[in-house]
Amino acid sequence: MNMRFFLITTKIFLLSTFCFxxxxxxxxxxxxxxxxxxxxxxxxxxKSRGIxxxxxxxxxxxxxxxxxxxxxxxxxYEPEILLKGENRIVMPGLxxxxxxxxxxxxxGIADDYPLFEWLNNYIFPAEVAFVDKEFVELGTELxxxxxxxxGTTTFVDMYYFPEAISRVVDSCGLRALVSATxxxxxxxxASDAQDSLLKGxxxxxxxxxxxxxxxxxxxxxxxxxxxxxxxxxxxxxxxxLGVGLSIHMAESIFENQxxxxxxxxxxxxxxxxxxxxxxxxIAAHMxxxxxxxxxxxxxxxxGVIYNPTSNMKTGAGIAPxxxxxxxxxxxxxxxxxxASNNDLDMWxxxxxxxxxxxxxxxxxxxxxxxxxxxMATIDGATAIGLSEKIGSIEAGKRxxxxxxxxxxxxxxxxFDIVSHLVYVSDEQDVTTVVxxxxxxxxxxxxxxxxTKKLKERASTIAAKIKNKLRK
Numbered sequence: 202m203n204m205r206f207f208l209i210t211t212k213i214f215l216l217s218t219f220c221f222x223x224x225x226x227x228x229x230x231x232x233x234x235x236x237x238x239x240x241x242x243x244x245x246x247x248k249s250r251g252i253x254x255x256x257x258x259x260x261x262x263x264x265x266x267x268x269x270x271x272x273x274x275x276x277x278y279e280p281e282i283l284l285k286g287e288n289r290i291v292m293p294g295l296x297x298x299x300x301x302x303x304x305x306x307x308x309g310i311a312d313d314y315p316l317f318e319w320l321n322n323y324i325f326p327a328e329v330a331f332v333d334k335e336f337v338e339l340g341t342e343l344x345x346x347x348x349x350x351x352g353t354t355t356f357v358d359m360y361y362f363p364e365a366i367s368r369v370v371d372s373c374g375l376r377a378l379v380s381a382t383x384x385x386x387x388x389x390x391a392s393d394a395q396d397s398l399l400k401g402x403x404x405x406x407x408x409x410x411x412x413x414x415x416x417x418x419x420x421x422x423x424x425x426x427x428x429x430x431x432x433x434x435x436x437x438x439x440x441x442l443g444v445g446l447s448i449h450m451a452e453s454i455f456e457n458q459x460x461x462x463x464x465x466x467x468x469x470x471x472x473x474x475x476x477x478x479x480x481x482x483i484a485a486h487m488x489x490x491x492x493x494x495x496x497x498x499x500x501x502x503x504g505v506i507y508n509p510t511s512n513m514k515t516g517a518g519i520a521p522x523x524x525x526x527x528x529x530x531x532x533x534x535x536x537x538x539x540a541s542n543n544d545l546d547m548w549x550x551x552x553x554x555x556x557x558x559x560x561x562x563x564x565x566x567x568x569x570x571x572x573x574x575x576m577a578t579i580d581g582a583t584a585i586g587l588s589e590k591i592g593s594i595e596a597g598k599r600x601x602x603x604x605x606x607x608x609x610x611x612x613x614x615x616f617d618i619v620s621h622l623v624y625v626s627d628e629q630d631v632t633t634v635v636x637x638x639x640x641x642x643x644x645x646x647x648x649x650x651x652t653k654k655l656k657e658r659a660s661t662i663a664a665k666i667k668n669k670l671r672k
Contacts, residue, residue, distance in 0.1 A: 233279050234261040235638055238602055239271045239286030242618050246293050246579045246593040250571065252618060258291060260600040263638035268594055282640070284633055290605040290618060293593055294354025294634065295547040296581035298506035299447070299485035299535030301360045303332070303340030305347065306662060307540035310670075316515040317455045324540060325386070328361070331666055332389035337362040338369055343659050345373040346650050347545045351628030354601040354636045357483060357506070357535070357585055359420035359447055361390040363404045367415050374641045374649045376601060378483075378585060380420025380447045381405065383435050385427050394431040398438055405442050414637055416444075423449045424468060425459045429475050436477050445481030445586060451494070452486035453517045469494035478503055483585055485535060486511075487525070488518040495521070499528045504584030507576070509553040511537035519561045522554075522568065533581030534573075548627045551577050555623060570623040604633035 236259075243256025245268065257271035259278045267274060271286065311323035337360060348356060358366055359380040370377045381401030385394035401419050408417040419442075421427055421435040439446050451457065451468045460468045469490050472478050478501035487505045490498065498505065507520055525532055534554055536545045551573050558568040572580075582592025591601045605626060607615065612630075615621045634642040641649050 230277075231279050232259075232261075232266075232277065233281070234259050234266060235280065236260040236282045236284070236600070236635070236640075237274065237278060237280035238284045238291055238604065238633075238635065240289040240291030240604060241286055241607070242290045243268070243594065244290060244292040244574075244618060244622070245595065246575060247595045250575070255286075256291065257286070258594055258600070258602060260602075260635070260638045263600055265594060265596050265598050265600050265602075267596055284604065284635075284640075284643075286604070288606060288608045289632070290607060290622070291594070292603060292605065292622070293578040293591070294601040294603050294636065295352050295577050296533060296585065296587075296592065297348065297353045297356040297535050297545065297547055298483065298504075298533035298581050298585055299508055299537055300344070300356050300358050300545065301538030301540070302344035302348075302356065302358050302366065302545075303337040303360050304538035304540040305343040305545070306331075306336060306340040306659065306666070307538070308543045310540060310666070312514075312543070314515075316453050316517050319515060319541070328389055329387065330669065332361055334362050334365045336662065337365045337389075339655075339658055339662060341366050341369040342373065342650060342655055344539070344545060345369060345375055346647060346652065346655060347539075348375065349373065349634050349641050349647050349650070350631065351546050351548065352603040352605070352631035352634060353545065353547050354603065354634060355582075355585075355587070355591060357447055359422075361388055363401070363417065364408070367404075367408055367412075367417070370415055371412055372649065374414075374636050374639050376414040376591070376599075376636055378416045378418050378445075378447065378587075379408070380418050382420045382422060383427065383431070384422040385431055394427055394434075398431075398434060402438060402442065405444055409442070409444070418444045418447060420447045423452070423456065424471060425456055429464070429471070432472070432477055433475050436475075436480060440480055445483065447483040447485065449486055450484040451489045452512075453515075454489060457489050467491060467494060469497055473497050473501070481586055485537070486517065486520065488512055488520045490521065490525075492524070495525055495528050495530065498525070499530050503530070504586065505530055505532045506535040506581075506584060507532055507554055508535045508537045508550075509557050510550060511541045513553070513557070514543075515541055519557055522558050523562055526568075526572075531580060531584040532576055533584035534577045546628050547577055551623050570617075570620045573623050574619055600635055600638040602635045603631055605630050606632045 239257045243253040257274040259267040355376040357378040363381040383397040391397040405417040485506045555573045579592035582588040
């Protein structure tokens with residue numbers, strides 16, 4: 202055989218094999234798969250931001266193997282489970298870039314106070330009084346229930362007892378970056394910053410690479426609960442362990458004033474001065490960066506998480522999202538905790554994210570629906586460092602996918618699917634939630650959490666908190 206001919210034919214064979222996932226299947230061969238999800242409208246959030254009418258997603262072993270027209274996919278794949286798509290929109294699961302999940306049990310405990318007063322006079326004392334492993338497990342499970350019901354498939358969490366959080370996430374099936382909180386004060390799971398770091402290191406070593414849905418990281422609280430030495434120690438530990446950081450940054454005027462008084466500079470510039478931003482960083486809130494600091498964030502590739510409801514509720518301010526986007530910063534969306542929101546509804550967060558920027562900039566064209574939906578999916582995935590795995594419906598990515606029902610009257614009429622998702626849809630419209638190819642909710646029924654038992658346990662602990670607060 203001619204050697205050149207042999208090499209060419211071999212190359213063609215290999216290309217056809219490795220391109221298998223990017224097309225819809227090898228020709229004339231039915232492939233058995235775990236799951237097939239169909240929809241009248243398939244919002245991919247891929248590079249083209251395309252919407253496939255009468256589309257389908259083929260999933261096997263937690264991975265998206267093909268995306269395309271439902272009639273073509275059905276001819277090529279035989280699923281063990283088929284989720285039909287009549288009156289359904291299929292899209293990537295929502296990504297909540299900043300939360301304190303267990304604080305669902307503090308929902309409404311202290312409302313209508315300025316941020317610093319809220320933290321120091323109400324939240325920190327309540328945490329010392331009430332928070333233990335049982336509290337965190339139950340509060341996190343309550344949050345996971347709420348997030349699954351609303352179509353959130355990934356969240357970034359920062360709270361105490363991170364191992365307890367991780368066990369709940371493992372059980373309920375969601376995906377999460379779990380931050381071990383580092384704070385220099387007596388807290389529910391540590392005595393000071395050094396103790397926090399030691400326990401955080403132990404947690405990360407135990408959970409890193411243990412479960413592909415759970416990524417342990419470090420969560421230094423802020424520059425007003427840690428000094429510069431402690432912040433540098435946290436970054437050095439993160440580098441040693443090969444993990445990122447999630448932190449509150451430039452959240453309030455108070456924080457900038459604190460940085461100015463103590464370090465004679467503003468918040469982001471203080472972090473930059475100690476090399477804190479040189480590694481992967483998720484910066485929550487970012488309400489008060491200067492123009493110079495926005496350039497620092499871009500230079501350091503910091504992922505910013507926009508928390509409109511929490512920022513409004515605590516009177517923290519309106520983040521300069523348009524400036525940051527123009528600078529090329531990756532921005533996602535988060536709810537913050539239920540003690541400062543008071544829910545974990547990412548649909549509401551998307552609406553407020555858009556509307557708040559329009560009024561702040563006096564321009565209805567800024568932050569259009571398509572950009573906001575991207576911030577809650579693929580851009581959010583980029584901001585937290587997971588865009589190679591999640592955030593869009595593309596072959597090769599993990600299968601984190603939701604179905605939205607269009608049967609409610611508020612879907613009549615629908616002229617623009619993306620506009621409707623951002624400005625009309627709410628968490629009650631979510632019918633199906635799939636994470637890593639596993640069905641967590643089907644036809645509105647959550648399958649991985651015992652709802653009745655959870656409600657009873659949460660009611661019991663809530664009653665205990667109420668009784669103690671009355672005394």
